[in-house]
Amino acid sequence: MQWTTETLAGDTEGVTYSLPVLRFAGTDGSAPTAYIQAALHAGELPGTVAIDALVPKLARAHAEGRIRGALTIVPGANPVGRLQYHFGELQGRFHLGTRTNFNRDFPLLAKPDPSLAGPEAGTADQRLKQRLLSLSVGHDIVLDLHCDDEGVAYLYVPAELWPAMQDCAAAMGVAAVVTWSGSSGASFDEASLHPWLRLPAEEAGLDRKVVTTVELRGLRDVTPAYAQSDAAGLYRLLVARGVIEDRNEAAPAPFAGLVAPIDHVDVVTSPRAGAILFDVEPGDRVAKGQRVATIVHNAGRADGSIEVLAPQSGYVLTRVSRRSLYAGDDLLKLVGDAPSANAREGALED
Ligand SMILES: [Zn+2]
Known part of the structure; x- marks a missing residue:
């Protein structure tokens, strides 16, 4: 030693x-x-x-x-x-x-x-x-x-x-x-x-x-x-x-455990800047269309929040640790049951 x-x-x-x-x-x-x-x-x-x-x-x-x-x-x-x-x-x-x-x-x-x-x-x-x-x-x-x-x-x-x-x-x-x-x-x-x-x-x-x-x-x-x-x-x-x-x-x-090729991973992004209210956490299974988070972009207004839905059924692998994001920022990684429609070559993140 x-x-x-x-x-x-x-x-x-x-x-x-x-x-x-x-x-x-x-x-x-x-x-x-x-x-x-x-x-x-x-x-x-x-x-x-x-x-x-x-x-x-x-x-x-x-x-x-x-x-x-x-x-x-x-x-x-x-x-x-x-x-x-x-x-x-x-x-x-x-x-x-x-x-x-x-x-x-x-x-x-x-x-x-x-x-x-x-x-x-x-x-x-x-x-x-x-x-x-x-x-x-x-x-x-x-x-x-x-x-x-x-x-x-x-x-x-x-x-x-x-x-x-x-x-x-x-x-x-x-x-x-x-x-x-x-x-x-x-x-x-x-x-x-x-x-x-x-x-x-x-x-x-x-x-x-x-x-x-x-x-x-x-x-x-x-x-x-x-x-x-x-x-x-x-x-x-x-x-x-x-x-x-x-x-x-x-x-x-x-x-x-779960095994999936990387092109099954959907990196779900935030459509708006704002505060995140997560509905799911790592380890959860979700169905296609299920709400995974709500982004509050104009607090207090009736139309001031937007729901983020699971693009496909799958397994929540990770989520961001911050609760404040800009539009387009990564929200969570979902291991889908099928290949992601947005799969790209190379690493999942910069
Ligand atoms: Zn690292």
Whole structure:
């Protein structure tokens, strides 16, 4: 068990970011290896506290000689975003200097070779992406821990790895899986899988690969109970995939949650600016035409509010955490029973 602190130069003299990295060596060079990072969107902390609860379990496994495959863990993957504290709020999703999402525009490597991620160049956010990719590439299992605004726990899984990753979804105990393929704006998960897809199938060994963006519910779901249960889920996944040995952990049952391709997700938007009165919350099922929210745009007037209806029947995956929106802003994500009429290529959000 070894902590190191990586440093990343800032964009001005006198500014240096630090990035703590925890590594465990494995006892079996042929066992799968794992990389786990959290808070790439700097304010999304459910994964960071899950790692905090996971580390003692790993330390125990290490002391007992049960860590077979090497582990690399980055509890706070975005020191650049963490510094962007403005008017009392953290702006951890986009780099302020470039307005680029911290989870887009990762380098897409031709081969799973960490040396191809450098030499580091560009602005601090671009160099951070190169650094994170070079830390992660080559691991069989790559977990990127995020959260939504308000939501159930769910995974984004590359279609190439589904249904082989059913055991991971079951181990994590998530409510839903959204599968995707093609381009996702060079998000971290896309960049993690991309080099393996360039290899011949027999060399890539996709059956032992795990790549997923893990959405650990909502921004406010940072609690002792979730930290412990999410740590237990991560641990079960690592045992199920042979990174850790633990005979007390049963193999995951078949995944019983919702599974849908990304083009089934309707991102329902607000037709007017105003205050939101939600009728539904994450985890609810809705019928086509059912009211999901009312937007109050001119309070007190008879015609001062407008109803938002479900575009199709489905499952409420997430909703925004704010209660005040502009016209056209995202209101909620609905996993429809059929493809969305508004499905678009790439990621669901900017
Ligand atoms: Zn995120």
